[in-house]
Amino acid sequence: MASEPQLEAVKGAKVLMVGAGGIGCELLKTLALSGFQDIHIIDMDTIEVSNLNRQFLFRQCHVGQSKAKVARDAVLRFRPHINITPYHANVKDPEFNVDFFKQFNVVLNGLDNLDARRHVNRLCLAAEVPLVESGTTGFLGQVTVHVKGKTECYECQPKPIPKTYPICTITSTPSKFVHCIVWAKDLLFAKLFGDKNQDNDLNVHSGDADNASRHMEDVFDRSVDEDLEKYGQKIYDHVFGYNIEIALTNEETWRNRRKPTPIYIKDVLPDNLSGQNGNLENCTTEESAVSAMSSLGFKNSQDVWSLAESSKIFLEALRLFFEKRHKDIGNLTFDKDDQLAVEFVTAAANIRASSFGIPLHSLFEAKGIAGNIVHAVATTNAIIAGLIVIEAIKVLKDDYKNYRMTYCLEHPTRKMLLMPVVPFEANKSCYVCSETPLLLEINTHSSKLRDFIEKIVKNKLGMSSPLIMHGSTLIYEVGDDLEEDVAANYSLNLDKVLAELPTPVTSGTILTIEDLQQEFSCNINIKHREDFDEENEPDGMVLSGWTMASTEKDNRIMSNGESTSTALEMQGNTDDIEITAGEPIGLGGIKRKHSETSERLEEASLTHTGSSSANQAPPEDVDDNEEEDDLVLLDNDPEIGKKKRLK
């Protein structure tokens, strides 16, 4: 490995690492050991206790400090003479523009979210710097290489969409525990403790919706002198009892479903009505440490509470919020590190689950679901970091014939736990790295520019500082240095419907959308359409030619965890993993590719005789005079192989 030309390539290289987390710590260490001498590293995060089991460059005493800076100092301890430049910043900050990216020979991603991955992909394309992308979840991982003109870009393939659920499943017909969690967190918790002005679908749609929602307002407002205990019981009876009764009146809903049982506090805790507070002496006075579990004497977060226990914790947590954290009420959002919030959400979700006959879960499990907590182990990160360095060295030597994307598997496929695959060629209709226009169906008479920017430009195209042009006329742009009158004009435009803009956007219009920071632009063909299906096309507009997978199309409540949650259900590989986010994914393609891979591998092993491997040059160093078994071949059709694969 450390042959002379290689050592030169490594020594002279200037590399950018994005992310100093699970993969990042391992990567920085392996880069330093491998002889890299000029490493820049960007990470906006600070160190948390739950990082310490795998982010081995960090210690307890570093909690709260910048990951990028502490990682640098830790690596300089064993490689004191190399240059490591840390940036405690967001990679999306404007200082990291195309010129910044151009100074590097290769960019290595160890990121935890799709958004940042897409941003870096675009900057790498614009700066023409090769990108090595990675991700892990539990024992699974993936490393891919993206080099403009040679391989596909990160966005050429569909990415799993954030896992969301139809609103009616959450409000009326939950069938899985996660539905109860989303209800407890995004509806009930938000209603009780969050911003009062936000829309909230907590009320059940019955035949008499108006009545229900009026009743609602009355219930949730607590008058100044209302007894807290009475208030808690009233909320309990309303959301777990009354609301379910209302829902039951809608017989159509339950024709083919198991009916839920209304739950009232007097049935669950008949003795509790006299009032039984937790033991507050056990509680510390520190706000962050307020806990219903400790005040009631529950210890193990792995235990599953009974309905009665959940009900006690529900009431106690509610009481503690009003008594101990009154000033937070009205501006709380769910945070997985807020113990009391997790207790409340776990208890509420379990009570709702009881009502709907769904199995109950422990606080530990509920916290994982509600917080989209990543499954992470040090070993997978170490393996993936090693593979990133191996690919980075190939990139630096311009050894593109040997570029591989590698899957790290939990269960062997054809004896392999590390499965290298030849990278795909760029997707000719990728809206990011090719110039193919997108098509947007939209009602140009009723959709405002603001909706278009939020739903399409930001959410779907992932642009953060967009500029929108109609021909040569600027309709909208984001920037700090705009003239006052220009800015005023843009904000006027925001509330206009498309057809009534100064330069009207109508069927047949082509809009050009640019992100100056990402140096990325694309065209959108506009097509007017009158009606959209509320459940299936909730945005009121449909973008096509866009590669985000749309496996589920219904109206959704986006579970607003700390990062974009994504379902990653890799067939046959994981039954433990249901909801993941962060570190692992953005792995984006792994779902599609991996499932496709296993399918195709199966096909291949059935029909593939080895002869079609002639299309694939085996890696040079492998001295192999038998019929190959050294290269994984995904396509059993040689023609497909030729088209899709790098040659």
Next chain:
Amino acid sequence: MDGEELTAQETALYDRQIRVWGADAQRRLSKSHILVSGLSGISVEFCKNIVLAGVGSLTLMDDRPVTDDVLQANFLFPPLESEYVGRSLGELCCESLKDFNPMVCVSVVKGDVAQFDGEFFDKFDAVVVSGCSFNTKKAVNEKCRKQSKRIAFFAVECRDSCGEIFVDLQNHSYMQKNSNVAAECLLSYPSLEEAIMIPWKGLPRRVTKLYFAMRVIEKFELLKERNPGEISMFDLPDVLKLSKELCEAQSLSESHISVALLERLLAAGRRECPPVCAVLGGFLGQEVIKALSGKGDPLKNFFYFDTADGKGVIEDISN
């Protein structure tokens, strides 16, 4: 559930990995004792992984003085040379590892692993050896097998751009989880000696060529009484001759042992490639965690990684 519950501190620290392998597995890990002899690049990576995972204790054995040579793929030492003069590699690594996780007890035992009797190994649940002669590996493996208690044995070697892991879990039962149905499985492992005595002709046709090339180099080092990696391109003629003899004796076509691969292994010498150490140290960590926790399908019984093709392959060399 065996034993006490995890403390709140443990639950907080190990939160993310408990979500991968469960609280029971974490409890079993925290009661496990591991011996590592030979602090090569792979074993250093392994030590980091297993200390982070939260085993009960880790015992290190490596009396070598600290030189630049032994530190090429090592990140477990202090910045100032003055801090490591006169101390063994084991002692230095021990200090750094303690720092990684205060809940794991890390210590050093002086001496040569080959000199210890069977009783010594009884204290451990898993033993990992690296950088010692084939005879030492074989002897330690046999001592582990002779104890009444089951001791998992692992031997690892990195030869620059490729490497090998050998696993002997004796009779290992574990819970296999298939589409949510847990089933108890039993695997029987051969010892290192039994495995490599299996006639080459009887092996599956697609066994990786690295398996054969490693055996040739191993045999060569054994015959010349050298430690792993004490070889160079000067040995090529002798190694080719030996390779030919072995193939003839085993009636295996010589094409199974590629000259280019032997050349790579010889040229590697004692050099270890850090990314390869990271990959193999990662897999070794996972396998030891599986062996200790009884959770997850363990690999049987050889694992290979080679940067030339990028594959990580399991080979089952048993009867």
